[in-house]
Amino acid sequence: MQEAKPMSTEQIERVKSYLLDNDEMLALVYVCDEALLPQFSQTQVMQEFFAEFFGDVPSAQDLHALKGLLTPALTQPLYAKLIGHFWALCEAQVITKAYFHHLLLSLHAHKADLSTQTKTQSTHTDLTRTHADMEEFYHALQGFCTQDSHTQALHRIWHNAREQKFSIGVTGVLSAGKSTFLNALLGEEILGSSTIPETANLTVLQYAHTQYAKVHFWNLCEWEEILADSHTDEGLRRFVQQTQSTFGDSLSRYITKEGISQHIELSELSTHTSANHASKLCNLIKKVELFTPLKFLQGGVHIVDTPGLDDPITKREEITKEYIRDCDLLIHLMNASCAATQVDVDFILETLLERNISRLLVVLTRADLITPDELHQSLQYTKQSLQNAIVKISQSLDSHAILSRITFLPVSSYNALLARTQPDSAPMPLEQTGILAIEEYLDTMLLGENSLKARDIAYLCLKSFAGIAHELAHDLSLESKILNASKEELEEFISLERAQMQSLREHSARISQAIMDKNTxxxxxxxxxxxxxxxxxxxxxxxxxxxxxxxxxxxxxxxxxxxxxxxxxxxxxxxxxxxxxxxxxxxxxxxxxxxxxxxxxxxxxxxxxxxxxxxxxxxxxxxxxxxxxxxxxxxxxxxxxxxxxxxxxxxxxxxxxxxxxxxxxxxxxxxxxxxxxxxxxxxxxxxxxxxxxxxxxxxxHKEQALQKALLQFEQSNNQETKNALAQKLDSITQLKERIVRAYKELE
Known part of the structure; x- marks a missing residue:
């Protein structure tokens, strides 16, 4: 096959534009060196690419020049995608691990230039770059892992970082307007008389492509706790009597030792969750999971809709409080016309003082039903009531510091829902309902990719990556030392490694005992x-x-x-x-x-x-x-x-x-x-x-690394092996330093 003529300026610009928008093809071009060009030119995808942009197979020199022009145009996200494609080609044995490491090093200089962008960039850009770095580091570390323990740890860290859930708890007493507020926030009337009338159960909203629900019944142990609590609780006693009277002998079909769960259609929810439904099935259900394709729930967002702080079922209230404890953000709703009831004040204090919630959003609902002056008075009264309650607990607590962790926002939920679902008949524009201010707060505090939690996730991921890189570097260093060691030095290395293992055993015992002492x-x-x-x-x-x-x-x-x-x-x-x-x-x-x-x-x-x-x-x-x-x-x-x-x-x-x-x-x-x-x-x-x-x-792991190094010493001790190992050690050392710099920037 005859090679193509050198590229013109027009050809270069056209192929550059195409490749920067097609990362998979860009990766193939980057790995296509002089040795791989004949092989790649036989594939259909490359033949079509060469024919469209070059007319025929380009020379290796043209491809090299093209890569030199492409490299300065690489963005951080594109760079990370390239590394992922390189690793995929390595796993498919299209390229070797040695060539994979060579590609990393060849692009490293350009990457260093990218990482020194000016400090005037926004936090959004900074964290976007960090996410790209994380993906690059993940794929790069895969190329160095030779033991299952490292591979599994790497996958677990990456999976945890990508699958983090953001949980929003929504609380409030009866008549606080939770359902209407959530409908306005979700932009669809999914909660209310049409789907979940007078819900009596804890409901967890999650994302799914199709709508359905899953109901979870009490297990036998939980039901026995309810029976025990009913002896000293009149309301709970009435609840148990009603349940036993309704279900009789059939109660054992629903209350089992392990606890049963059922998938149901949304049209069946009223039967299972309505406190007013004749079936009384809601008495047997401890929680409901509702799955819906609402965009607001994408990215691992969960919304925990609680049945109310005045739930008569103690066990269900405890389950609700466990969910609330694990929420990243709490939204507490109060009716603006009767805010700061004793139940509200008690709950807010418990949330801030006992559950370590860093932020709490208090939403005053039905704000359109009172005048602006009355709304202002309601806000001031709520703040003063909380401050008085904090001072009552302890004079040493800084009530102003605690109150600073609370944000108060008014909303007209019903009008916001109408503005989104029926804009032509809505009594006020969406901007005046207050819902947009709440969404902006959520995006800043929790859901935005630059939120504090997002930065914490990135920091922990990078720090864990650094730990794995350190272990990999230690293993390679051990191999290198053994390969280059004399007999006396080899014995010294072995003795030192065994001593470190014994030190780890002793340190493990000390740490474990120190932790168990916390119980004492x-x-x-x-x-x-x-x-x-x-x-x-x-x-x-x-x-x-x-x-x-x-x-x-x-x-x-x-x-x-x-x-x-x-x-x-x-x-x-x-x-x-x-x-x-x-x-x-x-x-x-x-x-x-x-x-x-x-x-x-x-x-x-x-x-x-x-x-x-x-x-x-x-x-x-x-x-x-x-x-x-x-x-x-x-x-x-x-x-x-x-x-x-x-x-x-x-x-x-x-x-x-x-x-x-x-x-x-x-x-x-x-x-x-x-x-x-x-x-x-x-x-x-x-x-x-x-x-x-x-x-x-x-x-x-240390024992396995030592045995591997000794085996390599016995089987191969030539200079080529030593040089390859030294290059690999240099690569992982550079990678480790970059990972450390990345997580230090987030501290």
């Missing part, structure tokens, strides 16, 4: 907090008893008996305040300690074993007395105190009555305390086990 530290904290509960309840009990005695004595002076209704009202207010204040302080102190312990553990794990995937989720804890439980105590006290109101030894007899009631409340907290201790024993134990396994993997 937590036990001490729980004991102190239990003592705090005991003393606080005793003080509150004495004050309440004294107040009751005084009120009864006052009634006697007026020749009347204190009505039971007055006692009920007194105890309702007093017990709720006592239990709320004590448990809130208890939870705050416990969470502060647990957060500190977890931070210490994370620090120790990342320092000792940066390659360990810290995927262990701390167990949640809930020390929450529901209104129904408090009402149970109120009824008990009211009845017994009313019966004693005429006794001459009232004060002494009240001691026994109050002691029994407060003791039962103490038991609620202490049982939760024991549950927390057991949960964290398992949590820290899992981390310690992961540490041990990681160290053992390191030891096994």
């Amino acid at each position: 530290e937590l036990e001490g904290t729980l004991k102190l907090l239990n003592d705090f509960i005991t003393m606080s309840l005793q003080t509150s009990q004495d004050r309440l008893k004294e107040r009751v005695v005084q009120n009864i004595a006052y009634a006697k002076k007026q020749n009347r008996t204190m009505p039971k209704e007055d006692l009920y009202e007194l105890f309702s207010i007093a017990l709720k305040d006592i239990f709320t204040d004590i448990t809130r302080e208890y939870k705050y102190k416990l969470n502060t300690k647990i957060t500190h312990l977890i931070q210490e553990v994370r620090s120790e794990v990342q320092e000792a074993c940066p390659s360990v995937d810290f995927a262990h989720t701390p167990p949640s804890f809930s020390f929450y007395a529901k209104d129904e439980q408090i009402a149970h105590f109120v009824h008990t006290l009211s009845d017994e105190v009313f019966g004693l109101s005429g006794s001459s030894a009232l004060a002494s007899k009240l001691d026994s009555v109050f002691s029994q009631t407060f003791a039962r409340f103490s038991e609620l907290i202490f049982s939760k305390s024991e549950h927390t201790k057991e949960g964290f024993l398992e949590f820290f134990g899992g981390i310690a086990q992961a540490i041990t396994q990681d160290f053992q993997t390191q030891i096994t």
Whole structure:
């Protein structure tokens, strides 16, 4: 075949434009050197390419000149795609690993120029470049991996970085307008009377190409917990009685040991999730997963729609709070005309003080139903209520600093939904509804690729890549030293490597023990907090008893008996305040300690074993007395105190009555305390086990690397092998330095 004539300027510009828009063909051109040109020119795809742009097969010199003109035009994303295509060709054995490394080095100088772009570029450009770097580093490291442990670790790190989920929790009391708000945010009426009327269950919205739902029923263990809780919860007792009466013997079909799940059509959701549906199936369902092709959910975004903070089902409320704990951002909805209820204030404080949520978006719904002045007053009242509650917990807390983590935005959800679904009949334009400001907030704080979480993901990925590159460089360095060593030096290397393995075993034991010691530290904290509960309840009990005695004595002076209704009202207010204040302080102190312990553990794990995937989720804890439980105590006290109101030894007899009631409340907290201790024993134990396994993997890897190096020493000791190894070591060293620079820039 006759070679084509040299390219004209017009040809060059035309082929450049084509190749920069076709990364796969660009990769083939880059790998097509003088040795591969005859082979490539026999393929149909290259024959068609050469015929269109060159008329015939170009010379190797023309291709080399073309690559020289293309290289300065490479962008970061295109560069990363090239590396991926190079590695694919390497895996397909079209090019060798040695040639793959040569291609990396040949483009490295240009890549260095790209990485020194001016600092005036936007953060968006910076993180886009980082993502391109991550993909390039992933493919490049694949070319150096020779052991399964490195390959598996590399795949896991890359998979975790790409598959990160962004979770948005949406909370609020009944009538806060959650469904309408979510419909406006999603741009479609998917939640509401048409699909999920009066949803009583936790609902997790996720992306899928086709719409469907999946319902998850209680398992037997969860149902037994509900039955146990119903003994002290009147509302829960009614729920259980209704469920047992409705389903009878058929209950066992739905409540099984393992728990069952069912795929259903969206048209069937009302049957399964409506609190008002005659089937009452919603009583048996703990959560619903709803899959829909809404663009807002792409990229791993989950929206957790909670059934309400005043859920009468304690177990379902606990599951809801577990989901909320793992959310990256919380959106709490309050009706603008009646914002900052006690339930709202309690939840916001719990979220900010106990769950380590860095940001909280409070949305005041139905903003169009009140005047601008009334909306302003509602915002100020909400902020002041929160500040007062924070100060009440502890004078040492900076209420202004805590409030600075909350963003308040008003919205007219219904009007926003109309503006998106029926723009011609909407009463106001979309820009005036407030929904765009909320979307901008979400994009900045969570969903944007330059969000803090996105940067954290990139940082951890790059740092883990650096750890793998360091191990690969160590292995190659070991091989190089052994190949170039004398007999005496070889024995010294072997002795040193074995000593390092023993050091790893000892270090593993120390780290694991240090982590398990956190349980001992937590036990001490729980004991102190239990003592705090005991003393606080005793003080509150004495004050309440004294107040009751005084009120009864006052009634006697007026020749009347204190009505039971007055006692009920007194105890309702007093017990709720006592239990709320004590448990809130208890939870705050416990969470502060647990957060500190977890931070210490994370620090120790990342320092000792940066390659360990810290995927262990701390167990949640809930020390929450529901209104129904408090009402149970109120009824008990009211009845017994009313019966004693005429006794001459009232004060002494009240001691026994109050002691029994407060003791039962103490038991609620202490049982939760024991549950927390057991949960964290398992949590820290899992981390310690992961540490041990990681160290053992390191030891096994070092042993395998040593054996491989010794085998290579015995089988091949020529200069060509040494030179190839030195070049490979130089390549991985350069790659490691670039990865380190990349993650240092994100620190």
